[in-house]
Amino acid sequence: MATVTHVKKACTVNPLKMSQPIGAALAFMGLRGAMPLLHGSQGCTSFGLVLFVRHFKEAIPLQTTAMSEVATVLGGYDNVEQAILNIHKRTKPEIIGICSTGVTETKGDDVEGYIRLVRERHPEVADLPLVYVSTPDFKDAFQDGWAKAVTRMVRELVSPPPPGIARDPGRVTVLPGCHMTPGDLDELRTILEDFGLRPSFLPDLAGSLDGHIPEDFTPTTIGGIGVDEVAGLGASSWAIAIGEQMRPAAEALQERAGVPFRLFPRLSGLEAADAFMMFLAEISGRPVPVKYRRQRGQLVDAMLDGHFHIGGRKVAIGAEPDLLADMGGMLHGMGAHITAAVTTTHSPVLAGVETDEVLIGDLEDLERRARERDCDLLITHSHGRQAATRLGIPFFRMGLPLFDRLGAGHLVSVGYRGTRDLIFALSNLVMADAELHHEATPDTWRVVDGDSLKSEGEAA
């Protein structure tokens, strides 16, 4: 059980955290025909765009209201109006998701009021779905922006089902947190379908940012869940929320459409996957398919093979709360010690991480702790690369952004198969590092000066 602490320093060094608005924008990218729009200076959008392009290696739809200094002072109605009309004219989106930024929040722009006025003045966009979410940069983090955007989508887009209507027993809404990759979503979709369930994912990045070649070129998102399908989510018999961050969205769906939900804080690791499978068996009324019984056996075998390499490792993890909880739990289950843990924002899930202390901080904090506590495995997003080089320890890239290796969208960690492959990947990394840096030599165990043993690290 962990205590959550906050760093006391004025300067963030090597940020782990990214901003809320782009987390919200990414959530909108899981809708079909969507154009996310950041209400702020053009740089707010440009940085987010470059970040996602580098991570997904895909064309990214993301627009800006291009607020100038003068517009910021006077208020951004004209810019919001022009942006909506231009996007409508140029790209014919099915939905525009509008996220505020620090600049426009500091001024105090009433975007909801702006949207009402735009709809009144311009009949051509009166019925265009426009979902607004307030996401100032100076509060919270990426994960929070994602969660808030999904909650807003539920509130704005889901139609409450008529009273007394029978729910569709096969229909399930999945509300994935932003720590789920498109690969994870596809894995989950397959699992649910194998239980005879028909899942809808909100948002569905697997449809939009999974790297497929589209049928035709469009400037908005390709794939993802359609606005019409979102409207009908209220008919689901169950909602599955993945990650604590999705609790508000699940509660909103319950409140709006009476859909009961089950929240899975984790999906990686044997116990987490078992709980998930048994829940699906329960709601589908079907036994766990043979395929997954075999996969479970494979995972158990992988755990036995992998624990030699992962067990006893002192791991330093830097990740947003839900990813930290998921990976921390899985690694703890493999016998690794979560020796240094740094995250970006508050979450109830942090107290349950299997470590002494979770720090809300940056990668400088993670690096310093990893050095002081002799960590021998680093897990964080690509920005950990400099720290990993300085620490000289193996580095497993996880989270977003992941820009200096391929396949970010297809890294799978959920379920039996995902956990199995993740254990292999981590074990292989550790083995390769041992071969490169920790091969035994005649002097590895030699006692020098009668007392000091040469450590493995020094032997390297």
Added chain:
Amino acid sequence: MSSLSATIQDVFNEPACAKNATKSAADRKKGCTKQLQPGGAAGGCAFDGAKIALQPLTDVAHLVHGPIACEGNSWDNRGAKSSGPTLWRTGFTTDMNETDIVFGGEKRLYKAIREIIEKYDPPAVFVYQTCIPAMTGDDINAVCKAAREKFGKPVIPINSPGFVGPKNLGNKLAGEALLEHVIGTEEPDETTPYDINIIGEYNLSGELWQVKPLLDELGIRILSCISGDGRYREVAYSHRARAAMMVCSKAMINVARKMEERYGIPFFEGSFYGIGDTSDSLRQIARLLVDRGAPADLLDRTEALIAREEARAWAAIAPFKPRFQGKKVLLITGGVKSWSVVAALQEAGLELAGTSVKKSTKEDKERIKELLGQDAHMIEDMTPREMYRLLKDAKADIMLSGGRSQFVALKAAMPWLDINQERHHAYMGYVGMVKLVEEIARTLFNPVWAQVRRPAPWDDPADTWQARADAALAAEAADPGKAEQARRAAGVCACKGVDLGTIEDAVRAHGLSSLDEVRRHTTAATGCGACASRVEDVLAALPALAAE
């Protein structure tokens, strides 16, 4: 804010800018950069531009005063290389929270500077202003001054908050900060008659090192590169250089011009992209140095080196020429690279299907016209959709562009090569151009393109998206009305949303013959004014009509 707006006005008044010289006083005041359209824009902000320009200074701590978005979403994302210090790749930000916004962030900023100096002891700290503290009135100049006095170290305010304009303006504001606070503040240990500054070169992928050995061989010393692989001190004593080369088009023209004015350092605008351009640049450097007193034999030694290197490069490129026969390239990039790369590609035997002139100045465009002839297909502000159509129409065999537009080509299964800042290869100088040609060949002739273009075996070949798109294009081609409609629908003025057809109609209907008349009738070119030259092109293309 008043001093910032004064600086911006000063930058807009840049007399050495040819583009500026052709503008009216009113236009000049509006600025040299295009105001972006809400909902139709993509590009960095002034803060981004300032950081791009200065971050390659490798031993400086670059501290961003703002909320997490400004640094957290973007740090360590540039391909500049360092031959030593790594501090420039460390992300420093005040990560402002709500309290800082309500009560002001100056105290946090001051403490952040102190923490950096205590922990990292850099030769200087650069403090970047961003939109929010600019709005709430944090006075970074005062904080930097106090910190400088307290800690006895240069703490340099970079006043370029994102919302004052686009990237290009930020480049110049960064230059202003160097001129005001850094350049001329220290003295070099020694000077030589062969000392030059290179201004506006960022050493992306280490490309400066493709040219530096040649300068070394000639005994020419880069006293200061602003800013690729630069050190703080080198910039501080750069005023002792004998001559300067300004690269990357107009990004830092203010630095080059003001250093000439203040310190008498003559400069020329040149490029190390392309064989001919590299030779010209070396010649100009040698000439300027000799003019300033370097021994005249430098000229002969330079010519000898050029002859040797050109011969070597041509020999390396020659085998590719037959393979490139009839292959067409679409070049999408900004500014100076348009014309400097065009020449190089033609040297290798490639044909140009078109080139973008989005960020190019009028002068750049003239140079492209010289190189390609009057019929040059210049693709101004091409939308991704248009790029895609052009590629699919097989007018081009390969697209060379920056990272942002790459996916258009990749999704169309069209060979594509990255030539902007995120690229992995260095393309400067003679060796760089050979490398570019090799990379084009490697990309163009990779069998992967033929494979990825193959429809799935279960697809009906007549019903693939390629087939459908081809059919739509063919229908358009067969119907002159539709083609004409598409031609007329091309946007000319992005600010006011005026298309080509509207301008042509107005010219015809009212017999317009001047830009001002078109402005009055159509509102085109009354926004940022960047499309004025395009309107003039339209007028030039319709002289007979105007006369009627």
